[in-house]
Amino acid sequence: MDLAFSGWSGVLILLAYGLLMLGIGLVTYLKNRNIHESLDEYYLGGRGLGVMVLFFTFFATQYSGNTVVGYPATAYRQGFEYLVSVPYFIMIIMAYLLFAPRLYAMGKKYKLITPAQWFEKRYKSKAVTILASLLMLYGLGNYLLEQLVAIGQGVSGLTGGTIPYQVGVIFFVVIMLIYGWLGGMRSVAYTDTMQGIALLVGIFMLLIGSIIYFGGLPTSADYMQAYSPEKLGIPDGPGIVNWFSLLVLIGIGAAVYPHAIQRIFAAKNERTLKRSFSRMAWMPFVTAGVVFIIGIIGINAFPGLSTGESEQLVGMMASSIASQNTVFYWAMILLFGGVIAAIVSTADSVLLTFSSIISNDLYGNYINPEASEHKKLLVGKLLGVVAVGILIIIAWFPPATLYQIFILKFELLIQIAPGLILGLYWKRLRSKTVFAGMVAGTLVASVMTIFDLSLLGVASGLWGLLLNTVICIVGSLVATVSAVEENEMKEVIGI
Amino acid sequence: MNQSKKEPIKNGKIWIVFGILLALITPWYFPKSFGEILIYGIPLWAVIIIVASILLSAFLSYVIRYHWTIEEENEEEEAKGAN
Numbered sequence: 001m002d003l004a005f006s007g008w009s010g011v012l013i014l015l016a017y018g019l020l021m022l023g024i025g026l027v028t029y030l031k032n033r034n035i036h037e038s039l040d041e042y043y044l045g046g047r048g049l050g051v052m053v054l055f056f057t058f059f060a061t062q063y064s065g066n067t068v069v070g071y072p073a074t075a076y077r078q079g080f081e082y083l084v085s086v087p088y089f090i091m092i093i094m095a096y097l098l099f100a101p102r103l104y105a106m107g108k109k110y111k112l113i114t115p116a117q118w119f120e121k122r123y124k125s126k127a128v129t130i131l132a133s134l135l136m137l138y139g140l141g142n143y144l145l146e147q148l149v150a151i152g153q154g155v156s157g158l159t160g161g162t163i164p165y166q167v168g169v170i171f172f173v174v175i176m177l178i179y180g181w182l183g184g185m186r187s188v189a190y191t192d193t194m195q196g197i198a199l200l201v202g203i204f205m206l207l208i209g210s211i212i213y214f215g216g217l218p219t220s221a222d223y224m225q226a227y228s229p230e231k232l233g234i235p236d237g238p239g240i241v242n243w244f245s246l247l248v249l250i251g252i253g254a255a256v257y258p259h260a261i262q263r264i265f266a267a268k269n270e271r272t273l274k275r276s277f278s279r280m281a282w283m284p285f286v287t288a289g290v291v292f293i294i295g296i297i298g299i300n301a302f303p304g305l306s307t308g309e310s311e312q313l314v315g316m317m318a319s320s321i322a323s324q325n326t327v328f329y330w331a332m333i334l335l336f337g338g339v340i341a342a343i344v345s346t347a348d349s350v351l352l353t354f355s356s357i358i359s360n361d362l363y364g365n366y367i368n369p370e371a372s373e374h375k376k377l378l379v380g381k382l383l384g385v386v387a388v389g390i391l392i393i394i395a396w397f398p399p400a401t402l403y404q405i406f407i408l409k410f411e412l413l414i415q416i417a418p419g420l421i422l423g424l425y426w427k428r429l430r431s432k433t434v435f436a437g438m439v440a441g442t443l444v445a446s447v448m449t450i451f452d453l454s455l456l457g458v459a460s461g462l463w464g465l466l467l468n469t470v471i472c473i474v475g476s477l478v479a480t481v482s483a484v485e486e487n488e489m490k491e492v493i494g495i
Numbered sequence: 496m497n498q499s500k501k502e503p504i505k506n507g508k509i510w511i512v513f514g515i516l517l518a519l520i521t522p523w524y525f526p527k528s529f530g531e532i533l534i535y536g537i538p539l540w541a542v543i544i545i546v547a548s549i550l551l552s553a554f555l556s557y558v559i560r561y562h563w564t565i566e567e568e569n570e571e572e573e574a575k576g577a578n
Contacts, residue, residue: 011519080537080538080540082539083541083544086544086545086548087520087544087551089549090520090551090552091556093555095556097503097555097558097559098504099504101503102502102504102565102566104566105565105566112576137576216535217535217536218533218535219536220535220536221536221538222536232530232531232533232538233530233538234525234527234529234530234538234540235522240522240523243521243522244521244523245515247520269566270563270564270565270566270567270570271570274559274560274563275569277555277556278555278556278557278559278560280554281552281555281556281559285548285552289545327557338521357555382500425504475550495499495502495565
């Protein structure tokens with residue numbers, strides 16, 4: 001492997017990039033000193049995010065480090081079958097249309113800060129709110145872990161090992177903690193904007209470099225035709241089922257990601273939210289689409305890599321391109337920033353939401369409701385830091401490939417969808433059935449995942465979701481609801 | 496309830512179109528030969544998936560713009576009132 005980034009230039013880039021993020025955090029802090037007394041100000045940026053910032057924070061949150069580091073590797077291994085990554089990102093926006101319009105209205109009506117708070121308003125049940133909160137915290141924790149692993153792999157891959165995995169993780173985590181602590185959602189959203197732009201510029205330069213130096217898609221297609229025609233072929237029966245279940249699982253799963261939902265509440269107004277979503281509907285082509293093409297070009301550029309080796313594909317390609325000439329050297333440095341950017345910006349959003357659920361729902365609602373907002377905030381922030389510490393220890397020993405842990409978090413997180421979405425519209429839906437559905441769905445999804453059971457090739461999270469939804473619907477149809485209760489619910493969910 | 500309020504989920508026609516588009520972005524309907532014909536290095540079936548994906552994005556933009564207004568009018572009035 002050609003180590004174009006090794007030595008001090010790699011380290012210098014990391015430092016410059018980290019300082020830039022810190023700078024944004026510091027400026028935000030100095031401009032908004034009062035935010036540490038209000039959950040609304042700290043976690044939602046005072047509900048005042050405009051179109052550009054809201055769009056970029058959605059963007060940077062949705063497209064994680066995994067999109068840049070892991071997706072080309074998967075495209076490398078699977079070929080055109082992984083084209084599914086483009087429509088599944090579009091599906092996320094379609095899934096938003098199922099609930100975001102009403103949820104935004106509810107967020108406004110009840111001044112909601114976290115998705116768990118909606119469960120509390122809607123079901124008025126401690127059991128449901130706590131279970132939903134724990135599922136979200138678990139999903140977020142796993143997601144954060146994935147980002148930490150990706151930071152380490154990204155840094156060590158792109159510096160050719162000059163900066164060890166562990167140092168990369170610690171460096172960026174400390175920076176993220178500082179700017180997150182200082183400015184809350186505002187810091188996170190502003191750095192997201194900067195990070196999103198760096199990411200976009202970086203992957204486009206990688207695409208251009210790949211086409212120039214390794215040959216474009218036609219060259220890669222010739223190679224595949226000769227050596228691995230299955231990578232060009234139409235997915236077979238199980239491949240189609242897998243494709244479809246990815247569309248549904250990721251569409252609904254990513255849309256109900258707690259940190260994504262929280263951004264709905266942070267929108268300045270409905271028009272802002274709509275415009276951001278509208279732009280998001282087109283982003284899959286220039287993000288997932290571009291990294292997909294890079295992975296396909298990699299098939300020809302670095303043939304015969306093992307699964308483990310292929311995880312480093314982006315690093316290898318960037319290094320080769322950077323060694324060609326000065327322009328591409330600097331372009332790859334931009335990419336380097338972009339990759340780290342994407343990871344850090346996803347991690348900071350996840351961490352902020354993680355803290356907010358602790359501050360607002362678990363601690364603020366059940367453990368110490370009398371506490372001042374300042375204290376609730378402090379508890380959430382501190383427990384967030386503790387959680388990151390624990391996750392770093394786990395990240396020290398990363399799993400072999402990123403893909404498995406990626407699926408694992410979706411399968412559990414998706415179980416909050418029926419209670420969240422059906423509850424917005426259906427007044428008969430009761431807390432007990434929602435609770436039973438969530439428990440059953442979570443158990444089925446976990447057991448199937450842990451014991452590696454599969455049924456008809458459909459992802460285990462979807463089986464859990466199906467059972468969960470059926471329990472919610474049948475349970476609510478069978479149970480008797482008094483007219484008083486029904487009217488009360490009508491009041492709660494009315495717009 | 497205000498007549499001008501529009502919520503995408505309550506419009507059945509929209510979801511029929513989404514259903515059709517979802518069917519089009521899943522590669523179940525291609526004859527085997529579509530994997531062998533290449534257009535600029537992209538198999539024909541993949542080209543059709545990409546076109547269908549573009550249609551999906553376009554339709555999403557349309558629905559978001561014209562079939563979702565719940566708070567917008569109120570918020571505009573609030574904004575006017577604040578000025």
